[in-house]
Amino acid sequence: RTVEPLEYYRRFLKENCRPDGRELGEFRTTTVNIGKCLWNNNNGGGSITTADGSALVKLGNTTVICGVKAELAAPAVDSANKGYIVPNVELPSLCAERFRSGPPGEEAQAASQFIADVIENSQMIVKEDLCIATGKLAWVLYCDIICLDYDGNLLDASVFALLAALKNVQLPLVTINEETGLSEVNVKQKNPLIIRKHPVATSFAIFDDTLLIVDPTAEEEDLATGTVTIVTDEEGRLCSVHKPGGSPLTGAKLQDCVTRAITRHKEVKKLIDKVIKSITPK
Amino acid sequence: SLSPGDTSVLAGLYGPAEAKVSKELPDRAALEVLLRPKVGLPGVLERSREQLLRQTCEAVILGVLHPRTAISLVLQVLSDAGSLLSCCLNAACMALLDAGLPLATLFCGVTCALQPDGTILLDPTAQQEQEARAILTFAIASSERKVLMASTKGSCSVEEMQQCLVAAQRAATTIFQFYRDSVRRRYSKC
Numbered sequence: 001r002t003v004e005p006l007e008y009y010r011r012f013l014k015e016n017c018r019p020d021g022r023e024l025g026e027f028r029t030t031t032v033n034i035g036k037c038l039w040n041n042n043n044g045g046g047s048i049t050t051a052d053g054s055a056l057v058k059l060g061n062t063t064v065i066c067g068v069k070a071e072l073a074a075p076a077v078d079s080a081n082k083g084y085i086v087p088n089v090e091l092p093s094l095c096a097e098r099f100r101s102g103p104p105g106e107e108a109q110a111a112s113q114f115i116a117d118v119i120e121n122s123q124m125i126v127k128e129d130l131c132i133a134t135g136k137l138a139w140v141l142y143c144d145i146i147c148l149d150y151d152g153n154l155l156d157a158s159v160f161a162l163l164a165a166l167k168n169v170q171l172p173l174v175t176i177n178e179e180t181g182l183s184e185v186n187v188k189q190k191n192p193l194i195i196r197k198h199p200v201a202t203s204f205a206i207f208d209d210t211l212l213i214v215d216p217t218a219e220e221e222d223l224a225t226g227t228v229t230i231v232t233d234e235e236g237r238l239c240s241v242h243k244p245g246g247s248p249l250t251g252a253k254l255q256d257c258v259t260r261a262i263t264r265h266k267e268v269k270k271l272i273d274k275v276i277k278s279i280t281p282k
Numbered sequence: 283s284l285s286p287g288d289t290s291v292l293a294g295l296y297g298p299a300e301a302k303v304s305k306e307l308p309d310r311a312a313l314e315v316l317l318r319p320k321v322g323l324p325g326v327l328e329r330s331r332e333q334l335l336r337q338t339c340e341a342v343i344l345g346v347l348h349p350r351t352a353i354s355l356v357l358q359v360l361s362d363a364g365s366l367l368s369c370c371l372n373a374a375c376m377a378l379l380d381a382g383l384p385l386a387t388l389f390c391g392v393t394c395a396l397q398p399d400g401t402i403l404l405d406p407t408a409q410q411e412q413e414a415r416a417i418l419t420f421a422i423a424s425s426e427r428k429v430l431m432a433s434t435k436g437s438c439s440v441e442e443m444q445q446c447l448v449a450a451q452r453a454a455t456t457i458f459q460f461y462r463d464s465v466r467r468r469y470s471k472c
Contacts, residue, residue, distance in 0.1 A: 106329050113330035121416075121437050226341065228432075237439050241418070241432045245337025248387070248428030251447050258440050 006223055013211055020217070025260060027215045028060030030268070032160070032275050034168045052171065053193075055164035060217065061151035066161035067144050068169050072183060075131060075138040083130020083138035087115040089145045089158060096150035096218065107154075114242060115145065115158055118231050122199040122239035125166065129194050133176050137183055141169075152217040155229050155242075159201040160268065167276055169193040197233040200268045201240075202261035204228045206247045214260060228254070230261040234269065288363035288407075293373035295381045297353035305352060310345030313353045317370065320359045331367060335374055338421050338431045342375075344384040353383070364408040365393040367419045367433065372457065379465060388424040389431075390457040393417060394446040396438050402449050418446045422454040 012019050022028070033056040053068040075082055089111040093101045104112075119125060130139040143165070145158045170190035174183050205216035205224035216224060226246015231239040238258065243249070298311050305312050315336040317328045339355065355377065357370050371391025378385060395406035395414035403410055411417055416436030423430050429447065438446075 106333055109326045109329035110333040113326045116326075117435065121435060123437070226337075233437065237437045238434065238443055239437045241434045241443065243429065243432040244334045245339070245341050245421075245431050247341060248423045248426075248430045250426070250428050251444060251451075254429060254432070254447070255440070255444065258443075 005219070009207075009220070009223055013207060013213075018213065018220070022215075024211070024213045027264065027267075028217075029058075030160070030271060031058045032056070032164050032271060033058075034164050034275055053165040053167070053169035055161050055168060057157050057161040057164065059153055059157045059160075059215065061149055062147070062153055062157050063149040064145060064147050064154070064157040064161045066146075066158070066165040068165045069142045069144070070169065070171055071140045071142065072132075072137055072174065073140045074136065075134075079127070080135040081131045081138075082127035084140040085116075085119055085125055085127070085130070085143065086140065087119065087143040087145065087162065088112055089115060089147075089154075091147050091150065091154075095147045099150070110244075111145075111154060111158060114155060114229075114240075115143075115162060118159055118199055118201070118240055119162075122197045122231065122233050124163070124195055124197045124199055124233075125193065126196060132174050132183075137174065137176060139171065141166075150218060152219070152221045153203050153215050156201045156203050156215065159199060159231065160272075163195075163198060163200070164272060164275070166193055166195055167272065197239075198269060198272070199231045199233050199239045200261075200265040201229055201231045202257070202264045204230075204257050204260075206249065208247075212253065212257065214264075228257055230257055232258070232261050232265045234265065236262050288361055289365055289369045290360035291366070291369045291373040292358045292360055293370075293377035294356045294358075295353070295377040295383075296356070297381075298348040298351035298383075299354075301350060301352035306350045307345075309349050311343065311348040311351045311353050313340050313343065313345070313355065315339065315374075316354070316356045318356070318358045320362060331370065334367070334431055334433060335370060338371065338389060339374060339378065341430060342385050342387055342389055342423075343378065344386055347384050362408070364406050364411050365419075367391060368393040368405070368421075371419075371421050371431070376461065376464065379461065380468075388458060388461065389421045390424075390454050390461070391419060391421050391431075392450040392453050392457070393419045394450055396436070396442055396446065400442075402442075402446055404449060404453050416442070418443065418450075420447060420450045422451055424454070424458050427451040427454055 052070050056065045089108050091099045091108045093099050173186040173189040204212045205220050206226035229242040315332045317332050368391030375389050395403040395410050396416040398415050416438040419433045421431035
């Protein structure tokens with residue numbers, strides 16, 4: 001396994017299964033933990049900092065945690081009725097030995113851009129919903145996605161964690177006092193975030209130009225000749241097809257991936273709904 | 283240098299050259315892609331584009347023929363009037379051709395814009411990109427027109443994606459013909 005990893009894998013793939021016992025189209029066990037206010041700090045001086053939503057997702061061994069913090073800011077001049085969503089993916093050196101400490105590497109930056117694209121493409125949070133007073137005040141949602149243990153398939157776990165954390169977010173009601181022009185935050189009254197779409201990502205690894213396996217582990221990703229990630233929403237529309245190079249695929253193979261992604265979406269949606277129902281206080 | 287319409291990208295390829303010990307790979311060439319925007323410093327968007335370009339080129343370059351070397355591809359955006367990513371892809375491929383690096387297949391970049399009324403537009407301008415419902419960029423390989431790279435912006439249905447893919451594959455033929463003509467022109471002078 002250490003000396004000739006590719007040959008070792010090929011032997012398994014010929015039998016249509018993988019070393020950890022899974023089928024080619026089978027996902028690892030997914031667990032989701034939605035918690036309230038994992039970290040919470042308060043700084044005076046005018047702005048309100050509240051940690052509103054967090055979620056921990058485990059996809060096999062890959063562990064990703066997402067925390068959403070909401071802050072107030074003035075909207076940009078050219079889009080006065082839009083708030084901001086700022087995703088940030090971090091791959092600290094504790095999650096895998098190949099990530100060094102220091103400024104974010106290419107993988108972390110590419111992942112951050114991918115998450116930003118998914119939010120934008122799927123319209124899961126419409127920026128106009130984040131606006132409180134046109135031209136004066138809007139919400140900024142800082143979404144920090146941190147990988148705690150990297151065992152492949154980072155993008156799927158990140159998207160899932162982001163979705164779960166955002167579903168958990170409760171924003172306090174903010175009103176602008178007409179006379180003073182200052183904002184007043186009503187911590188007692190909280191509204192959940194309006195999430196319009198629920199995108200779910202499905203990643204595949206391509207082996208030897210022909211075989212497609214779902215949910216690759218870190219070992220499989222290293223041996224693969226390419227990867228494909230497909231993000232679908234509940235209507236079966238494609239939010240993103242991300243195939244960063246790698247072996248060429250025919251249109252038919254891509255279609256197979258899309259069909260599998262749509263099935264996966266249904267499974268994940270059921271899981272999220274179950275979790276949300278179990279934590280909602282009555 | 284490649285300019286479809288007003289979008290212009292300059293590509294420079296250096297290599298295979300000696301690699302730094304920290305970066306060299308024992309069995310293949312190490313490829314590095316740098317994308318410099320027209321204004322400002324390279325940000326997260328450039329990094330993700332660099333990753334797309336790098337992995338596309340790595341799939342195509344026969345790196346095993348040049349182990350422990352480094353190949354650097356530097357792209358400078360001169361002007362952006364839409365379809366930037368496919369312009370970068372085309373510039374990268376022509377630079378690889380010009381340098382004479384061993385390639386498994388050629389590739390070309392095609393951008394499709396899905397307009398709100400459902401029509402597919404190839405090679406959109408910046409204005410058309412703004413109005414479009416979705417923009418799909420594909421890198422199509424010259425052998426059997428397979429998909430090397432896919433990147434989408436905005437959401438679309440599965441059928442629409444397939445239609446765009448077919449249209450892109452058809453357009454790829456025109457682009458490969460353009461490659462042939464350019465290379466012929468270059469080498470017929472001397």
